[in-house]
Amino acid sequence: MSDILCRPIDSNDLDDLRKLRNLLRKHFINTNFVNEDEQIVWWNSYKINNNDQLYCFYDKRLTVVGYGGFSNYSVKYKTIEVGRFMVHPSHQRKGFLGEIINQLQYLAKLKHSDLKSMHLIVSLENKNAIKAYKKYGFLEIEKNEKKFIRLKKDI
Numbered sequence: 001m002s003d004i005l006c007r008p009i010d011s012n013d014l015d016d017l018r019k020l021r022n023l024l025r026k027h028f029i030n031t032n033f034v035n036e037d038e039q040i041v042w043w044n045s046y047k048i049n050n051n052d053q054l055y056c057f058y059d060k061r062l063t064v065v066g067y068g069g070f071s072n073y074s075v076k077y078k079t080i081e082v083g084r085f086m087v088h089p090s091h092q093r094k095g096f097l098g099e100i101i102n103q104l105q106y107l108a109k110l111k112h113s114d115l116k117s118m119h120l121i122v123s124l125e126n127k128n129a130i131k132a133y134k135k136y137g138f139l140e141i142e143k144n145e146k147k148f149i150r151l152k153k154d155i
């Protein structure tokens with residue numbers, strides 16, 4: 001049985017989500033600082049976007065471990081983008097990303113039964129994340145302008 005549980009994010013997660021994202025922002029391709037007003041604009045568009053789902057992952061004590069989600073399902077290619085993976089620093093390097101990816105794969109497959117693969121983009125500088133994705137079965141499929149790479153996992 002998995003050590004973590006998950007639920008779709010709700011408005012109560014916004015503060016933690018924004019602070020964690022800002023804390024970890026150097027690891028993302030877009031490294032800008034997100035203020036509260038900008039996050040509200042994002043939240044209002046996120047809520048009405050049926051093609052974007054972000055989940056909160058938490059342990060049995062209800063402590064939030066991290067976040068991750070999927071978006072942009074392609075009907076043509078039967079693939080979905082996964083990402084926005086963030087694990088709280090105190091929970092990093094305990095294998096949680098593997099569980100998060102497994103659970104997202106399950107949820108994405110529930111929503112799109114013909115799903116064939118998951119893909120993501122990561123900054124080339126984010127060596128730890130690249131290592132982690134490869135550990136969990138993602139393969140490099142594209143290098144773009146030497147800034148980021150795209151990885152894919154067949155399911």
Ligand SMILES: CC(C)(COP(=O)(O)OP(=O)(O)OC[C@H]1O[C@@H](n2cnc3c(N)ncnc32)[C@H](O)[C@@H]1OP(=O)(O)O)[C@@H](O)C(=O)NCCC(=O)NCCS
Nearest residue numbers: 024027085086087092093094095096097098122128129132
């Ligand atoms: C990348 C991230 C999501 C990984 O989550 P995690 O739960 O800590 O990862 P795991 O514990 O499952 O690690 C899996 C593998 O990744 C590699 N890895 C992860 N963190 C590492 C680190 N700090 N140093 C070296 N290797 C690391 C290791 O190979 C590890 O396997 P191992 O522990 O058996 O050696 C997390 O470090 C994080 O939130 N980073 C900041 C935000 C970020 O970079 N998000 C991804 C944007 S694309």
